[in-house]
Amino acid sequence: MAVAPGQEVEVVIEKPASGGRMIARHDGEVLLVAGAIPGERVAALVTRAEKRVAFADTVRVIEGSSDRRQPSGDPGCGGSLYSHIAYPRQVQLKSEIIRDAYTRIGRIPVEGEIDVVPSTERGYRMRARFHVRDGRPGFYREGTRERCDARQTAQLLDASIDAVEDAVAALQAQGIATIAVELSENMAADQRALHLDIRAARPSADAFDRAIAAAGLVGLTARTTESVFYSAGDPIVSDPLAALTAGRTTDGWLRRHPQSFFQGNRALLPALTTAVLDSVQPGATVDLYAGVGLFAVALAASGHTGITAVEGDPGSGKDLIRNAVPFYDQLRVARSSVELFLARPFTDPVANMVIDPPRTGLSKEAGDAIARSGAARIVYVSCDPPTMARDARRLIDGGYRLVSLRGFDLFPNTPHVETLGVFAR
Known part of the structure; x- marks a missing residue:
């Protein structure tokens, strides 16, 4: 590269790149620029x-762009790399990211x-994961292990962060040091579990009960650095299927x-779920990477x-x-990795296959099968357009055609977007 670290260059921003940066060129060379807007x-x-x-x-x-706004906090905290962009433009950029992935990669x-x-x-x-330093829970700044205040992102309700902080403080007061916290709550935000x-510690019999009371939790689980597992209260959150x-x-x-694992956006969860329901036709259905169902x-x-x-993760599988259980005559559960399940031939024709893999997409074995x-x-439900586009190419080569494609902004103010693609023979 002709440019070098420490050099300042003047560039015109062209378009978004997957991951949060924007594409520009300097003397014909590609730059990925953070904190900018196309145009x-x-x-x-x-x-670098x-x-x-x-x-x-x-x-x-x-x-500057007319879509530029003042971010409410540190854009590097909680992955809020789009927080300087007016929200309607964010949604437009994410549409462009999906199209670019399908065109360029797929x-x-x-x-x-x-x-x-769009989302609120x-x-x-x-859902969120917090990292605790000196008794203070927070997020990591993008690409670092520096703790930052999760409140500035506005991604979570204040009451949710209060619950995490109160639980950590209650345990610390009893001599129990917390390393990390995973928060899960329901759509109504009236149930929280951690x-x-x-x-490594030997907590008293009521240590976790005190944390539950202090934080207003339904329950919690904990694991020590020596892999000793604890459970207190009723560490389960629930949502009515009607919602x-x-x-x-x-x-x-x-x-x-x-x-x-569970989808994390309370505002768009019904829209995503009903979109999947509307995409499924009558007949046998296989749901791969089913999570909790x-x-x-x-x-x-x-x-x-x-x-x-089909679900291979032990916790989600349970x-x-x-x-x-209430649908035992309609729904069968297979506790297996997707690869092992697909290695066995289907005895009956499959009308629908619903797939919601991790961010890395399908393994080669799963994709081929x-x-x-x-x-x-x-x-196909995906949180990563590039890996989805790669997998879509494999489906197209296997005789499928793309029927529909749409996005759901489950991650506002970040560069991430959920995508729903429907393929048919």
Whole structure:
């Protein structure tokens, strides 16, 4: 690279890149610039230069965008790298990110506008991991291990952060040092549970009960650095299926422990769930990476039959089994990794395959097996457009076509976006 760390350059910002930075060029070389908006002219300080790309931070805005706003806090805290951008423009940029991933990585042209469902910007988050330093819980700044105050992000309700701080303080007062905290709460924010990583200790019989009372929790779990596990109270939060499905069903609950995976945006959870329900056609359905059963149980509660939910994580799998019990004649649970499950041939035709993999996307084994599965329809939920686009290419090569594509802004003020793609043969 011709540019070098410490060099200040003037560039015009072209478009968003996945991950939060913006693409610019200087003397034909690509720069990934933080803190800018497409269309702006900025002065950027180069912080790192690699063979094909350099990284830079905006230090001065020369010609600003009308969409620029003052961020409420440190953009590096909680991944709030879009907090300087007016929210409607954030949503537009995320649509562009999805399209770019499909076009550039997946080599799949997408016609028409990609709709992204917007979210409320404040208090939307139901799950979070805190890191504790000197008795103070907070987030890590982007790309560092520096603790920052989670309140400034406005992602969580103040009451949620109060509960975490009160629990940590109550344990510290009893000589128990907390390393990290995982928070889980329900949509109504009237149930909160925690999982805590704590240093080796021998807590008194009521130590955790005192923390539960101090923080107003339904319960908590804890694990020491020596892998001793504790559970106190009833560490489960629950949501009525009626709320999760926007009234599509009136009976049933979805329950989960704080370490189990669950979608984290209370404002958009019903919209995402109903979008998946609307994408599934009559017939046998396999839900891969089912978690605690958000989609599988919602499908069963909505009247679908012949559902198989596959989950390999031990904790989420236990919650999935409990949530599936009321629908035992419609829903079967397979406690298995996706790869092992797909290694066995299907005995009956599969009408729908719902997949919601981790951010890394599908493994090669899983992706190849899904492409060969013969499922009539694949409903793919992803929190990472680049890995989804990579996997979509495999599906297209396997004989599928893209039917629909839309986004859900589950992570406002961050560069992340949830994407729902439907593929059919």
